[in-house]
Amino acid sequence: MAGVSGCIKYSMFIFNFLFWLCGILILGVAIWIRVSKDGQEILNSGDFATSPYISVNILIAVGSIIMILGFLGCCGAVKESRCMLLLFFIGLLLILLLQVAAGILGATFKSDSERVLNETLYENIKLLSRTDEEAQAFQKALMKFQEKFKCCGLVNGAADWGNNFQENYMSCECPGPSESSCVMYKGKYVYQQPCISFIKEIVAKHFLIVIGIAFGLVVIEVLGLVFSMVLYCQIGSK
Numbered sequence: 001m002a003g004v005s006g007c008i009k010y011s012m013f014i015f016n017f018l019f020w021l022c023g024i025l026i027l028g029v030a031i032w033i034r035v036s037k038d039g040q041e042i043l044n045s046g047d048f049a050t051s052p053y054i055s056v057n058i059l060i061a062v063g064s065i066i067m068i069l070g071f072l073g074c075c076g077a078v079k080e081s082r083c084m085l086l087l088f089f090i091g092l093l094l095i096l097l098l099q100v101a102a103g104i105l106g107a108t109f110k111s112d113s114e115r116v117l118n119e120t121l122y123e124n125i126k127l128l129s130r131t132d133e134e135a136q137a138f139q140k141a142l143m144k145f146q147e148k149f150k151c152c153g154l155v156n157g158a159a160d161w162g163n164n165f166q167e168n169y170m171s172c173e174c175p176g177p178s179e180s181s182c183v184m185y186k187g188k189y190v191y192q193q194p195c196i197s198f199i200k201e202i203v204a205k206h207f208l209i210v211i212g213i214a215f216g217l218v219v220i221e222v223l224g225l226v227f228s229m230v231l232y233c234q235i236g237s238k
Helices: 006-035 054-079 082-108 110-129 133-149 157-171 196-236
Strands: 182-185 188-191
Touching: 006 054, 006 196, 054 082, 054 196, 082 196, 110 133, 110 157, 110 196, 133 157, 133 196, 157 182, 157 188
Parallel strands: none
Antiparallel strands: 182 188
16 A cells, blocks of 8 residues: 655645644734724724624634644644544635635625725714714824824815814814915815825725735645645555
């Protein structure tokens, strides 16, 4: 009977160790995106429960599962355990199928996601002119965002602030009247650009990071499936 190829065995171990490290990396990047201050407080405030970061939450789960599968693959290769290798193969195949399904759904509902984001931002305009506790928390988040990205208001510029403009104009205020990106509003020089375009850019940037990780994972997962099945068959033929 043919023995187990040492090359395949240790290649499988090295691959799964790297796969485990990839799981840690994915988990770290996903958590970083999830807790990033840029736009998160704004997008998670308001009346809409739907979060544009749902794909990041899924990626956190995938990263955790990949760490577990990487551990199974490493142990299965070293101990030459067909049970562990089979569990690794099945788990990896399920993740691959889920990724493909998620990619198809993401492409199908991309326009819906953009619509929900737009509706969320337009709905949250009313929070800028209110004075309740929820509105004040949102206003503080937007003021930090305005100061960082040199924008004012959500969609319509400084007018979005309504009667609260005089109290909160400082984060919108231009350093001087000579700035070409500034306009006069209620006696104050403020940034003309509303923040909606910057928020959309941040969401799009995070989305591209998620897509890039997902495509890289597909290649790694296919290699993992091949390695694990070859080793599984070789152990069975000993």
